[in-house]
Amino acid sequence: MIDNLNLDQLRVFTAIAEQGSFSAAARHLRRAQSAVSNAIVNLEAALGVALFDRSGWKPALTNHGRALLDDARAVLARADELKSRALGLTQGLEADLTLVLDAMFPPKQLVALVAAFRQAFPGVPLHLQVDTLDDIPQRVLSGECDLGVQGTLSDIAPALVAHGMHKVEMMPVAAPAHALAKLQDITVAQLGEHTQIVLTDRSASAGGRTFFVVSEQQILTTDLGAKYAMLCAGLGWGFMPRGFVEECICAGRLHELALAEGACPNRNMPLFAIQRRDATLGPAGQWMLNWLVEPGGGQRLPAPHVP
Structure with missing residues (x-):
């Protein structure tokens, strides 16, 4: 019966397949060869198929054995994950972790994180x-998210603790065919003559905020991807984080506007890692916070080890 199989039998099965023989698997597992042979006999009986052809001088996987080997490895991997998570929970490790990021967070850094x-x-x-904007601290304050990365806003809610991170460089861009893309030494007044595509938050209708705005004519959106698409379509100009548009500029889909010296001088957006003042982070959350403040710094806190 398949219900009679166990993880030890699967470990023996994979060990024989990887070591090439029953005797090599026994040495690898530090067991008697008879114990290894019995484990395979019992596993084959439970599965109802022959896993190895024993007619030669070395055992060879049967077609059934080859078909089931990846499944056995997958079951063992999931079992190890279960053990690791259970051990972590007993040591105070979080059951899960939720992070809310500002839309400006660099994608390459997100992948590395x-x-x-x-x-x-x-x-x-x-x-x-x-x-974006006000919605990020609200998600952390409500307890919906354990940590957040808040950008742009200079004020931090008293119930939050903020940790300074790097700054994101904002680039003024437009489609290559846009009128501003043909100009040099562009002034703030010239920028103001053209529609600006602006990122805002969902509470804009109730007094939400916008930043880096110099034009009276605006198209407001809560989605950075929508802003990018409208910029590429030539519907206006706008500020975009460098990490999002560098490749687009190289590919000719967007053009960096040549601003005059002194026009919009402060185009760096600070980022802050935020957490609730009354909430204690577990090991994973603290690791995440360290990494955000100093990319790679989280590695100083090792994860729980499962023997």
């Missing part, structure tokens, strides 16, 4: 949300 987090805490599901 997620890759490092998965390596450090493979048993902790990471939930990522992307938002």
Whole structure:
């Protein structure tokens, strides 16, 4: 019966396949060869198929054995993840972690962060949300998110603790065919004569905020991807984070506007990692905070180890 199989039998199965023989697997597992042979006999009986052809001088995987080997490895990997997560929970590790990011957060840095987090805490599901402006601190304050990366806003709610991060360079861009793309030494007055595409938050109708705005004619959007699409379509000009548009500029889809010296001098947007003042971060959350403040710094806090 298949219900009679166990993880030990699967470990023996994969060990034989990887080591090439029953005797090599026994040495690898530090067991008697008879114990290894019995485990395979019992596993084959439970599955109802022959896993190895024993007619030669070395055992060879049967067609059924080759078909089931990847499944056995997958089951063992999931079992190890289960053990790791259970051990982590007993040591105070979070069951999951939710992070809300400002839409301006550099995508390459996000990829590096997620890759490092998965390596450090493979048993902790990471939930990522992307938002803008006032909506980010609200998600952290409500407890919906454990951590946030807040950009642009200079004021931090008293119930939050803020940790300074790097700044994001904002670039003025437009489609190559846009009138501003043909000018040099563009002044603020000239920018103001053209429609500006502006990123805002969902509370704009109730007094929400916008930043880096110099034109009276505006198209407001809560989605950075929509802003990018409208810029490429020539519907206006706008500020975009360098990390989002460098490749687009090189490919000719967008053009960096040549502003006059002194026009819009402060185009760097600060980022802050934020957490609730009354909430204590677990090991994964603290690791994440360290990484955000000093990319790669989270690696100083190792994840729980499962023997």
